[in-house]
Amino acid sequence: MDSLQNYTNAVAQQARLAATTLASTSGAARRDWLLVVARELRRQQSEIVVANERDLEAGQKDGLSSAMLDRLKLTEDRVQGLAAAVEQVAALPDPVGEVIEGSRRPNGLQIAKIRVPLGVVFFIYESRPGVTVDAASLCIRSGNAVILRGGKEALHSNLALQRILSQTLENSGLPVHSVQLVSTTDREAVGQFLRMGHLIDVTIPRGGRSLIERVTREATMPVIKHFDGICHVYLDAMADEQMAVDIVINSKCQRPGVCNAAETLLIHRAAAERLLPRMAQELQSRGVELRGCPVTRQFVEGAVPVTEQDYRTEHMALIMSVRVVDSIDEAIGHIRTYGSAHTDAIVTNDLSAASRFESEVDSAAVMVNASTRFNDGGELGLGAEIGISTDRFHARGPCGLREMTSYKYVVRGSGQIR
């Protein structure tokens, strides 16, 4: 066995042992650790910024784009923000030990379904070093050990953050291997971890499509995937004009580069003349490029023809496809054909249209008269999230602390047999 394999084996086995110990720690101990981490982040912010500057210099030399460099950058303000986020996770209720449900059976057995941690999480992410702290805090709060694999461009920043995490784990009496940062940037290390389905319980890749596809292909354990968000807003015949404008503008423009931003606007034919001209003007005045179907282009000056490929694309930019549909059925059909089952919204005052949309659009989040931007752990009341799952299995939509858990049945009897 080569030395890389020795290293990854040791990391995974240490994580496994840490997870076993961690599962029996009190919620208070795990919460208090988070508060210490927040304090140390604030206390050591200048050291963190200095380490980060080494990454920024290297990144400039390597020709990273200014957007990449901005994602990589940790200012003192950003470190303060990280510390505050850790405190928010500390304030969330402990998911571990929650009695999810229980019953007493006719034979007197008492059944309790009790929440337990998943175990060991392998978390793969890219340039933003703050994710190191976010992921560690969410994993430990939910009783899981975590193996962190950050991007090589953030290595010095991540090492500085990891030093704080390890020191505080040790001082708090929690297993020091509960959080481990993979210190090699060898791509093969990822492949080795992905083959350790017997030691690692779930892999969470956060990054571009090619990373997620590689992980899905190679992983021998479950993966929580976060694929495209091709999100729609459908304006029904009965949509209120101002509400329609507010929701479309918010869904498209508030943060166009995120997964729950809208990509396509669908409008019922009966509302096209009433809504489209003003809507187009509001969007265009905010710099949105409109790509329209033939009917749309009758009402909208400056819209270029939309292609089928546009309907299938997550632009993540100020580009919006617009299509006029003959009926709610056609809208739902469009969403089924081109959408990614992430987040889709209807604007309507027609109760039966709202009901049909709710039941027939099978997306992780279906919005009625609300912005697509609300598909978010914080906004839905889950607290902080580790990602938004595009899977149907285990966790769908935002993944908060509970989604990082499994359960077990505890059965208490007094000698019952079958």
Place this chain on the structure above:
Amino acid sequence: MDSLQNYTNAVAQQARLAATTLASTSGAARRDWLLVVARELRRQQSEIVVANERDLEAGQKDGLSSAMLDRLKLTEDRVQGLAAAVEQVAALPDPVGEVIEGSRRPNGLQIAKIRVPLGVVFFIYESRPGVTVDAASLCIRSGNAVILRGGKEALHSNLALQRILSQTLENSGLPVHSVQLVSTTDREAVGQFLRMGHLIDVTIPRGGRSLIERVTREATMPVIKHFDGICHVYLDAMADEQMAVDIVINSKCQRPGVCNAAETLLIHRAAAERLLPRMAQELQSRGVELRGCPVTRQFVEGAVPVTEQDYRTEHMALIMSVRVVDSIDEAIGHIRTYGSAHTDAIVTNDLSAASRFESEVDSAAVMVNASTRFNDGGELGLGAEIGISTDRFHARGPCGLREMTSYKYVVRGSGQIR
């Protein structure tokens, strides 16, 4: 594309379409279909038995063991039993549409987390043809389309059952492709379905270890696995003698060939002299071969030496490993080292021992003063089960109707934006 690939593609795409339609059907329509199936099974029982006889004859020619032939056999009584099981599934509450939880956010948004079907289930099983009906009824009750791949030894029986399922689907106005039986016995067909992660939402293999391993290796969608049950009963220092005997005998002998039967007996040293001699005699009088650690063999005549391999083996037979331990810690350590996290029981009257066992043994079901045999969907109150998951992800332990579902968030607003 060859004709097999054309066939499997068509089956999967038909299943996908059926699943979409099925998700919007009423629970009453799906329940009523089950009642019709039960009626038709009873009405056509002689045709089913005739078809089954063809399989039995072929099986005899092919030299199947008498145990295999018995598993394959459908008598009129067994068909009656199948019909009754379908009626039991019909009587279970519809999981689809259940509001799992809900809240109103400070901004007035109403959040509902609503249970929806998983979608398309690929179910692979071996000789017992009754599973065809069990699996179809559980899948349709939970709103899922199912692709059934039975064993080739049961082909005629399965075709006769499938005819009833298809006819009744059609007569009930449900999508006829909601239940499809794979008509080819080509092994490559399984491989093709396993590569269709874009059309099939979950694969459930029910069979031996090699089938499950193949499916896990090849599947591009989630798999609900059902691996070994290496289950333990631990008799604590404070175990009541009669309760200990009852629970050990029931756990080992009531049905030794199933996954929740006990394989290993652990006994606290302080209770060994008090409990072991009678326990051994009770077990041996029921034909159980005992394999003991050195201390055990001081108390038990006729016990052969246990090996480490025994501790790791699911015998599925009247063989039991017996080990005397110095403490509850050693018992828990043994279970962690050799167990399969399936079902483990403690017998004790010591509250702190019970609490420690509950929290430190991380198995799908932890029993306190109850037989391991209670880890079963019916016994835990889930109704019928489609299998017992040995995974931690999505579903752990018995999988009933709810475990065959996902969820979506429905967010109702009045124009909210971020």
